[in-house]
Amino acid sequence: MDQAVVAGPGNIYRAEVLFRQGVDPMLPGRGVGRAVWSALWDDLVVLMAEGVRTGRIDTVRAEHTPEAMGRAPRVDDHGGEVYVYRRAGLPCLVCGAEVRAAVLAGRNLFWCPGCQPSSGV
Numbered sequence: 001m002d003q004a005v006v007a008g009p010g011n012i013y014r015a016e017v018l019f020r021q022g023v024d025p026m027l028p029g030r031g032v033g034r035a036v037w038s039a040l041w042d043d044l045v046v047l048m049a050e051g052v053r054t055g056r057i058d059t060v061r062a063e064h065t066p067e068a069m070g071r072a073p074r075v076d077d078h079g080g081e082v083y084v085y086r087r088a089g090l091p092c093l094v095c096g097a098e099v100r101a102a103v104l105a106g107r108n109l110f111w112c113p114g115c116q117p118s119s120g121v
């Protein structure tokens with residue numbers, strides 16, 4: 001995503017809200033329709049408020065927590081449970097596809113090719 005279009009949230013939240021809304025991270029900001037922008041923004045506001053409240057970044061839905069899935073908690077320096085951020089090569093928690101990573105405009109992108117199908121751009 002182009003930082004000139006959406007500034008601020010940081011790489012974790014950016015990767016995670018795109019995943020949660022099923023948006024291809026390669027899609028240029030101008031290719032995102034109003035309804036999707038709105039959904040991304042609303043999701044971001046909820047996640048960030050939760051992050052402030054808990055002091056850690058958790059972006060997985062209730063059904064995808066370690067407790068709900070019977071899996072080991074994530075080990076990472078930011079401490080929270082996430083879907084794709086820094087999970088390249090690991091199976092997607094939702095569909096099992098291998099999480100991908102790429103560098104675009106100097107930033108690391110993380111996404112699931114199963115949950116975030118290519119927009120063709």
Ligand SMILES: [Zn+2]
Nearest residue numbers: 092095112115
């Ligand atoms: Zn997936």
